[in-house]
Amino acid sequence: MESPPPPLSQLPLLYLDVDGPLIPFGGDPARHRTHLTERRIRELTGGSNPLLTRVNPALGPQLAALPCRLIWATTWFDDANACLAPLLGLPPLPVLPDPPLDAAEPAPGVHWKTPALVAHAAGTPFAWVDDEIAEHDRKWVAHYHPGPALLHRIDPEVGLTERDFTVLSDWLRNPT
Template identity: 55%
Template structure:
């Protein structure tokens, strides 16, 4: 249930939660989840083992209502939420075509295809958006079109969410 008095926290999966790209020296760390049955990898997806399960409790401690803002759609609740010890979260339902590809092209001047939909979904509520593809074009557009305070926070996809990211999010969310 969404609490209208709290800001929203839009969460992308690939990049912020599942690091990808050039691996660090020694490769990506992998984890076993204390929340998943027997620590098993949900749905047999080996990339989920890259997700530190301790991100779940940290996300829940942030003063915001988390919402999946990912092309994983409801799969984020089926596969990732149990791994992270999260409850079922609301999901931004993107229009997709038959190949599960978002049905919206990027906007003018590099505007991300998610940007307009997230402002619409927030419906005037303050929000933070965590993604690895956010650009200055998105920030400018959201500033011009959202009546509420917003934070567009770009995460390095090679590292995923870090301590510095959580500090930035927590500080901003507590000022809203």
């Protein structure tokens, strides 16, 4: 008999960037398949943005199936709920807040999101999916975050892949 899943409050966090992981960009523009039409985007979101045609709606169920609590960590802020969540079939997600004023000042080269993630996670295991993660971020998280963390860099020309979902799923099931 399979044991029941842990309560939502005990699941690791997954901080999700938009540009790069969900909206691939860069390189040859022909490489980015169009998944949604502008018309379908308007139907789902009430607005229009040509970048949203690059969103693969199949990523939504894959994200929802991960054993974690999803949180937007993007410059789209709450616009991610208005524009991306409906395209992916996701409910509105929490949005990473700005870091508290008393958060540790990041060293040069540390991404602006890094202190906000660590402050928000408050020791909870977390994964961060972004195309701008660098070694400075890994060192900063290792120094300031007492819990397990996976900083998973995505190739912005490709976006999230099956390989990325395998890495995330494996880690989220047993954060180390």
